[in-house]
Structures are given as C-alpha cells and as structure tokens.
Amino acid sequence: MQLLSWLHRWTGGIVGILLAVIGLSGTVLLWEESWIMLPGADQPVVADPVALGEAVAAARKAGPELSRITFASEEIGLHQAIYADGSGAYLNQDGVLVERWASRWDRPELWLFDLHHYLLMGEAGKSITGILGFLLLGFCITGLLLWWRTRKTYRFRIWPARFTRSAIVRHHRDLGAVASPLLILVAFTGAMMVFPTISAWLLYPMTEEQIAPPLPENLGRPDEQTNWPLVMARAQAAFPTAVPRRLMMPAAEGAPLALRLRQDFEWTPNGRTYVWIDTRSAHVVAEQDPATSDMASSLTEKYYPVHAAKVGGIAWRLVMSFAGLSLAMLGLFASWSFWAGQARAPYRQGPRTGSAAAV
Structure with missing residues (x-):
C-alpha cells in the first residue's frame, strides 16, 4: 500500500x-x-432539403473552398461552415452570414x-x-x-x-x-x-466483418452549376426519416461528397449514417446504414455522446x-x-x- x-x-x-x-x-x-449568444442560435431547426441546399450554396459563397458544413441542431440553431484555410462561419437557417472568423482563436468554443x-x-x-x-x-x-x-x-x-x-x-x-x-x-x-x-x-x-461500400473515383467536383437543393433532396430520399447533419466536400479529386445523417436510434449527434453523392448528376452512389452494423460498432458509437453528455x-x-x-x-x-x-x-x-x- x-x-x-x-x-x-x-x-x-x-x-x-x-x-x-x-x-x-x-x-x-x-x-x-448556452453561451454562444449569436443571432439565430436559438432558432427552431428546419430540416427541409431545399432550405439546407440553399444554405450550402450560401456557405460556399461566404468563404474560400468550403470543406464541410454542419447543419443547425436543437442545441445550436446555426449552420457552421469550415473552410480549407482553417477559417469558418456561422450562417442562420435562411443562409444569412451571422459570424465569420479567420482562425479558431476568434471563437472560444473552437479553441x-x-x-x-x-x-x-x-x-x-x-x-x-x-x-x-x-x-x-x-x-x-x-x-x-x-x-x-x-x-x-x-x-x-x-x-x-x-x-x-x-x-x-x-x-x-x-x-x-x-x-x-x-x-x-x-x-x-x-x-x-x-x-x-x-x-x-x-x-x-x-465484432463482425464489415465491408465498406465501394466508391467511384472519377466524379466531378462541386462547382457553380451544382444544384444543391436537388443534391440534398436526393440524399435525404435515401433515408427519409433521418436528419441531415453534416455535408463534407470531396476529400480527393474525383471522389463523391459525403452526407452524414442521424437516424432515431443513433446516439451520436451527427449520426453515422452515410450517403455519398455525385454532384454532377446529383445521384446517390453509395450508402452506409449503421442499423446493419455489429454490436462492437454500436457500442463504439456511444462513446462520444455519453462522454459529452449528448444523451x-x-x-x-x-x-x-x-x-x-x-x-x-x-x-x-x-x-x-x-x-x-x-x-x-x-x-x-x-x-x-x-x-x-x-x-
């Protein structure tokens, strides 16, 4: 002793x-x-695919090379956009820019x-x-x-x-x-x-063997012609009852963009339901449904929400x-x-x- x-x-x-x-x-x-007191932070969530698509288009105009956008939730009623240069922005659910920052040091929740x-x-x-x-x-x-x-x-x-x-x-x-x-x-x-x-x-x-869905590698990148409301509507149609949570731009040339959604049974705030989309045609090219995953994945998914009191x-x-x-x-x-x-x-x-x- x-x-x-x-x-x-x-x-x-x-x-x-x-x-x-x-x-x-x-x-x-x-x-x-409770302390992110920006205009619109307490706005009720609107999960309409058309409105979300318009918000994505607005986020792309608000900064250089959008990396991802996390959609408004019941906790914070603002969309959070992150750009490739490390800067970011908050937009309200009408797509209006509310706050812009150059680095994480400008926002207390980030640092x-x-x-x-x-x-x-x-x-x-x-x-x-x-x-x-x-x-x-x-x-x-x-x-x-x-x-x-x-x-x-x-x-x-x-x-x-x-x-x-x-x-x-x-x-x-x-x-x-x-x-x-x-x-x-x-x-x-x-x-x-x-x-x-x-x-x-x-x-x-x-643990059971999980096979990752194959993803195409010769797709076009998002551009000014991308119909974001249509992209969001078709992605949502893959899981009609799920809530869109985060849209991630292609990580590599020719890769599809990815949308994370949250189904009712998921504890993780941003969900682990994935839909991959070809921005050129707005067609869904792959899906991943956590409802078909093994017990190990189900337990792993609960680490963060329990740790961060998201449930x-x-x-x-x-x-x-x-x-x-x-x-x-x-x-x-x-x-x-x-x-x-x-x-x-x-x-x-x-x-x-x-x-x-x-x-």
Whole structure:
C-alpha cells in the first residue's frame, strides 16, 4: 500500500494540472449552446432539403473552398461552415452570414474544443489526452483502494474545509471516492475515442466483418452549376426519416461528397449514417446504414455522446458537469498540495543535533 500511495501521489502531482485543464474545459463545452449568444442560435431547426441546399450554396459563397458544413441542431440553431484555410462561419437557417472568423482563436468554443481534445498541440496532444485518460483510470482505482482504509472518517465536501495541506488531502480523498465511478466512465470513453485500436481489441468478440461500400473515383467536383437543393433532396430520399447533419466536400479529386445523417436510434449527434453523392448528376452512389452494423460498432458509437453528455438530457449533463468540476478540483488541489509539501519537506525534516544526531 505504501508503494501504491507513493505512485498515486507522485503521478498525480505531475499530471494533475493537465487533468484539471481537461476537466474544466470539458465542463464549459458541455454548456456551449448556452453561451454562444449569436443571432439565430436559438432558432427552431428546419430540416427541409431545399432550405439546407440553399444554405450550402450560401456557405460556399461566404468563404474560400468550403470543406464541410454542419447543419443547425436543437442545441445550436446555426449552420457552421469550415473552410480549407482553417477559417469558418456561422450562417442562420435562411443562409444569412451571422459570424465569420479567420482562425479558431476568434471563437472560444473552437479553441476550447482544441484545448480539451488536443491540448493545443495537434495529434501529439491528442495522444497525450488519451494517455491521461488511462492515468485517470489508474488514479480512480488506486484512489478507491487507498480510501477504503480510511472510509470510517469519510465526510463529503464540495470544497476543502481549510486551505491547509491536510484539509486538502482529506477533501481530495473523499471527493475522489464519490466522483470515481463517473470519472472511470469519462476516462474510459475518452481513451477509447483516442485509441480506437484498443477499443477494437476489447470489443473483438462482438465484432463482425464489415465491408465498406465501394466508391467511384472519377466524379466531378462541386462547382457553380451544382444544384444543391436537388443534391440534398436526393440524399435525404435515401433515408427519409433521418436528419441531415453534416455535408463534407470531396476529400480527393474525383471522389463523391459525403452526407452524414442521424437516424432515431443513433446516439451520436451527427449520426453515422452515410450517403455519398455525385454532384454532377446529383445521384446517390453509395450508402452506409449503421442499423446493419455489429454490436462492437454500436457500442463504439456511444462513446462520444455519453462522454459529452449528448444523451440523457439536462440530468446527465449536470452529472457530467459534476464529474468535470470534480476532476478540475482533484487535479488542481492535488498538484498544489503535493508540490507545496515537497517545497516544505527539507525544512520540516531539518538537521538533527546533539545526542540524537550521534546515534
């Protein structure tokens, strides 16, 4: 137990600040629709294919080389357009430009997303957040084992009783015991999203062979002649009851464009139903229906909506907010108390004198 305690304290002292940053940024992102106060953000969703097609055409005119457009949802009633140069725009559901930005630093929800997922470090930062997820799993398990010895002194506190090292340690121990079940869920879903290979290995017994639909490679690129309302109408006809969520321009020359839709049974906000379209003829060239996927894919699809509280309504969002704020406090106070204790340690121990020193 002494070695376990030493590992828990030292590792937490080193990475506690990073965990606090991830916890706090994630909590703020849970409520982003409440603080994105742009005109039209609270507009009711209109899923008419003609209106969506006109919005795509407007988004293409608003910036250079549209990369993708995420359509308005019940959370945010604005279309979000992202362009190849990293800039972006919000348009209302009438296709009118509401906000334009040159980089992610111009919009708080964008750089907060990058901070939470990538620590502002790109793919390397994404790997670090995944590793932090596994470390958080370890902290929760070891913390519960260490707490069990002192469970009779348990007293739940949202905030430390005093800002002394001993009071902060007790607060860390007891808050961690309450938050650990939620933090285990947060850590696991986050790590599995970062490292899908590990997820695939864990879910291998539930995996069935999936054949990706063949896609043509000699199609024309979208241009000024593209009939976007017709494209959206024909794509919607492939899954009449699904809601169009994100249109992605061709990733390579000759490739079709892709539309993501969300069916009723899907938890992921943007869905995993795909329709690929030839913009020249506005014909559907391929489809992918998650209703025919295996159990492993069905479980994988739920990582993000559970992690980001995109399901469960306001109740689950409040629960996950508690988890995020708890992680922020646990990480921040753990780092502060650990390094403050290390700084004072030499002075507390001090040199021994007299007969005691001679023993």
